[in-house]
Amino acid sequence: MHEVAELAGVSRMTVSRALNHPEKVKEKVRQRVFDAVSQLGYVHNHLARSLSSSKSNVIGLVLPSLENSIFSATVKAISDVLRPAGFQLMLAESSDDPKDEEIVISNFLAQRVAGLVLHSTRHSPAAIRMLRGANVPVVENGDMPVDPIDMVVSYSNRAAAKAMTLHLARMGYSKIGFASLANPRATERQLGYLDALAEAGLAPDPRRIVNVSRGFGGGAEAIAHIEHVAPDTDALFCAGDVLAVGALLECNRRGWAVPGRLAIASFDDLDLLRHVNPAITALRLPRAEIGRRSAEMLLARIFEREIPVQSVDLGFEIVQRASS
Amino acid sequence: MHEVAELAGVSRMTVSRALNHPEKVKEKVRQRVFDAVSQLGYVHNHLARSLSSSKSNVIGLVLPSLENSIFSATVKAISDVLRPAGFQLMLAESSDDPKDEEIVISNFLAQRVAGLVLHSTRHSPAAIRMLRGANVPVVENGDMPVDPIDMVVSYSNRAAAKAMTLHLARMGYSKIGFASLANPRATERQLGYLDALAEAGLAPDPRRIVNVSRGFGGGAEAIAHIEHVAPDTDALFCAGDVLAVGALLECNRRGWAVPGRLAIASFDDLDLLRHVNPAITALRLPRAEIGRRSAEMLLARIFEREIPVQSVDLGFEIVQRASS
DNA sequence: GAGAATTTTGATACCGGTATCTTTTTGAGT
DNA sequence: ACTCAAAAAGATACCGGTATCAAAATTCTC
Structure with a gap:
């Protein structure tokens, strides 16, 4: 210079x-x-600029997994809002482990990020202490937390899962199964599923609840489990990623009629769900909108504009298709 | 402090x-x-540290698209190598537009990144000048470039497409179609496809070459095009993302036998391809390995260790499945 | 135990910008 | 032309660390 x-x-x-x-x-x-x-x-030199003015132009984003395509819509939306404002995006992975997340957050704080987006609502006490102490705007994303750190933009996993389960119950299914991965969001979804059974007057049956592994294989595992343990199950709610597709493909392979033999519903409305046969009933979640709003709220906070609300529940939508 | x-x-x-x-x-x-x-x-305060020591711990990554799930394996692998070494990942999108990429690169240089990974081999002259001038280690990823900026870790789109097309030809298909998106990598793949036709003594037929849009819909477009314009096509090479799945699902919908009526092959071996029916023949590309090696080479360069080679062609593999 | 070699600690300058306050320039008003 | 307020430009200190070299402390040698 x-x-x-x-x-x-x-x-x-x-x-x-x-x-x-x-x-x-x-x-x-x-x-x-x-x-x-x-x-x-x-x-x-942005480094020198940030140091001197103590104003950084980097936003940190923590995702549970970098491999999961589900998050790409959110990332893209965040980036699209951030870029015109001259902000950069820094990325890291928490593996749904509060300890890992804590390390990642501490690295971000060391980089003096101007704001943080956390796609998780479970944090270690130390992480929460750091964040509160650092006086950095934070948006949490993955669920509606009981005790938010700062701002929240999300939907409620529990409410969404409950709504879908009730939807299935109303369509006449009474032996509804639940398949999910093992992570905090899935746990919430399971609670919603149980809420719905109770409300619909259906008895919960642990045989119909199954934890599976990630990917399409998980869906196949779920079907195998059902055949083995609870063959009279008439609907399966797949609360994770591509599970529903895996389950459907496995049904096709076995010649099970969907929804005749087994109805299938998915937690997340991937593009793929519309294109398989039959198309799969799904919860449409506002993934992109979550990213957009998160970024906007961060920027508002950074530029010290008033933000109308601290916590935004963007809700969800049930898309009924042929699979149920 | x-x-x-x-x-x-x-x-x-x-x-x-x-x-x-x-x-x-x-x-x-x-x-x-x-x-x-x-x-x-x-x-x-990493900012102050970087400024004072002129050693940053941030690596910039430029992807053509943040929405494309194909890149997630690469991102994950890069991050996994970087994290233990204490490096952070900064992300941006070029939209396959050299002008956009140039802006993104200039932002990264302003952040004084310690290294860059570019998933693209087309750059604006200004971008190349900046990168060469900045004396920053750079790895290019998306293809084997003719004139690399610095280091390269990739496979050759042209060679891979040629290999797959020849594979189809050897299996007896003679009216092979080609469907792809419109981006620089797809262009290279088309050249490879034409190389193969020439080598196999098959006449290229422009009716069988179709540009489609992204996503599963693109696959359906390709099938519609074929039915309309070149119904005697006996194999379709889908050179992009989820095109092959979209095409297969569309065939299923129409009741076309795969591979009886039309064989299908894919450029990229997504997990999904193994699970659809029939499973789809595909090129397996070393997506994760590319990320790993890219990050390792960057780190080696940053720590001034010797790097054995500047340019690594990790090749590809043909996975023959039921769809061809 | 004196002196040399080595390890540990400290003083100082600087990395490359910006905040803040001061000085200079500009120009409007009379 | 002169005054004075406003606008533009500059001087200086500092943001929070590290590099570098000097000083102090420790260990080693004989």
Whole structure:
């Protein structure tokens, strides 16, 4: 920057101003500075800027898993809001482990991120202490937490799972099974499923509740489990990722009629669900909207604008299709 | 840090050393420093560290699209290598537009990233100039480029597409179609497809080459195109993402026998391809390995270790399944 | 136990910007 | 032309660390 200043015949301060608040510098001088910048190929140093002004332009995002395609819509939406505002996105993975998340958060704080998005609502006490102490805007995403750290943009896993289960019950299914992964969000969903059974007057049956592994294979596991342990199950609510597709494909393979032999419903409305045969009934969750709102709320907080609400429940929608 | 130093009764320099090179500080003093750190909840400032030492611990990653699940394996692998080494990942999207990429790169350079991974081999001249000038280690990923900026870890789109097309030809298909998106990698793949036709002595037929849109819908578009324009096509090579699945599902819907009426092959071996019926023949690309090696090469360069090769072609593998 | 070699600690400058306050320039009003 | 307020530019200190070299403490040698 020093060289730019010399070449333009002004002080470093003027260069800084020309770059950050062009309107504060006279047209002629500004032009000289810009010329010098491009002539020297000068690249602004955001590190120094952030350090000096204690204002960073990086937002940290913590996801449970980097491999899960479900999050890509959220990431994309966040990035789309952040970029025009001149912010960068930093990414890390918590593996749904509060201890890992704590490390990741502490790294982000060390980078002096301007804000954080956490796709998780379970945090270690130390992590919460750090975040509260750091006075950094935080948005939580994965669920509606009981005791939010700061801001929240999400839907309620429990409410959504309950709604879908009730929907199945209303369609006449009475032996509804539940398949999910083992993570905090799945646990909430299971509670919602049980809520719904109770409300519909159906007896919960542990035989119909199954934990499976990730991916399409998990869906097949669920079907195998049902055949083995509770063959009279008439509907299966797959509360995770691509489980429903895996289950459907496995049914196709076995020649089970869907929904005749077994109805299938999914927790998340992947594009794929519309294209398989039969198309799968699903909960549509506002993944992109969550990202957009999260980023907007962060920016509002960073620029010290008023934010209307601290906590936004974006809800969900049931999309009834042929599989149920 | 000043307060930590006071509380521990040492100089700031000693605190810095205790944190960065613990072995350079006497056991007793080190302990006092650590105690002070945790007592005060001190969070190291990486910004200041990077500025002062001109060594950043952030790696920039530029992807063509943040929505595409294909990249998640690569991202995950990069992150897994970077994290233990104390590096953070910064993410941005180029939309396959060299101009957008240029902006993103310039932002990353402004953040003084320690290294860059570019999942693209098409760059604007200005971007190349910046990168060469910045003296930052760069790995390119999406293809084997003719004129690499620095390091390369990839496979060759052209070679892979050629291999798959030849594979289909050898299996006896002679009217092979090609469906792809419109992006630089797809263009290379099309060249490979044409290479193969020439080598197999098959006449290329523009009616069998179709550009489609992203997602499962694109596969359906391809099938519709074939029925309309070149119904005698006996095999379709889908050179992009989930196209093959979309095509297969559309065939199922129409009752076309696969591979009887039309064989289908995919460019990328998504997990899904193994689970649909029939399972789809595919090119297996070393997505995770690419991420791992890219990150390792960057780290090697950053730590000034010798790197054995500048350019790594990790190749590909043809997985023959029921769809062809 | 003196002196040399080595290890540990500290003092100081600087990384590359911006905040803040001061000085200079500009220009409007009379 | 002169005054004075406002706008533009500059001087200086500092953001929070680390590099570097000097000083102090420790260990080793004979």
